[in-house]
Amino acid sequence: MPREPALEHPPGEMTRCLNCGAERGADVCESCGLNSTAAEFALRRRLLNRTAFFVLGALAFVAASNRYPPLELDGILIFIGVLFFLTLGLAILVERRALRHLEVEALKRVYYGLIPLPWLLAGLLLANGVFDREAPQIEEARVVGKFSMGGALPSRRLIVTSWREGHRVERVRVDRVNFDSFSRGDVVEVKVEGGLVGIPWVVDAFHR
Numbered sequence: 508m509p510r511e512p513a514l515e516h517p518p519g520e521m522t523r524c525l526n527c528g529a530e531r532g533a534d535v536c537e538s539c540g541l542n543s544t545a546a547e548f549a550l551r552r553r554l555l556n557r558t559a560f561f562v563l564g565a566l567a568f569v570a571a572s573n574r575y576p577p578l579e580l581d582g583i584l585i586f587i588g589v590l591f592f593l594t595l596g597l598a599i600l601v602e603r604r605a606l607r608h609l610e611v612e613a614l615k616r617v618y619y620g621l622i623p624l625p626w627l628l629a630g631l632l633l634a635n636g637v638f639d640r641e642a643p644q645i646e647e648a649r650v651v652g653k654f655s656m657g658g659a660l661p662s663r664r665l666i667v668t669s670w671r672e673g674h675r676v677e678r679v680r681v682d683r684v685n686f687d688s689f690s691r692g693d694v695v696e697v698k699v700e701g702g703l704v705g706i707p708w709v710v711d712a713f714h715r
């Protein structure tokens with residue numbers, strides 16, 4: 508693809524180096540020595556690397572939430588899902604703007620700031636479960652419904668009456684064996700931990 512030398516910048520066009528973010532007056536950046544094509548290539552490679560790191564973090568989060576499922580798992584998963592698509596959308600936007608030689612510095616910083624979030628949340632959930640040294644509570648509840656969803660990340664929930672004030676029901680994550688063995692109306696004993704950082708999580712569910 509032929510490319511004109513970006514020696515002059517009409518209003519609204521990029522005036523910063525895509526690689527290092529320095530103000531740029533000529534095609535070759537004075538700060539890092541890359542020309543605009545090389546800088547664009549460097550930016551795309553960095554976007555790709557960070558996006559891969561972000562996706563791995565989201566997977567780590569799902570793994571942590573499977574190991575130490577919080578009671579509020581569904582709300583947390585929705586939050587992570589929104590964060591996931593927002594971040595990927597931002598990466599696409601940064602790349603598109605870079606291709607059109609528009610300013611990307613501010614968006615890039617927001618994007619870079621979002622990258623470690625799933626890792627931090629995964630670490631938080633792990634710490635919440637691993638370092639939880641208090642004795643678990645056994646809560647008795649009644650199954651009022653069941654919900655299961657297949658796909659790449661299968662989820663099975665028992666909808667049970669809540670033992671917490673201000674909550675009507677709880678959605679307890681269970682494995683397939685437990686899911687199949689419970690029916691509506693059954694009494695279930697839910698083993699719950701308070702969590703190191705105060706995020707209650709479900710250890711297991713049993714028949715009484």
Ligand SMILES: [Zn+2]
Pocket residue numbers: 524525526527528529536537538539540541546
């Ligand atoms: Zn530069």
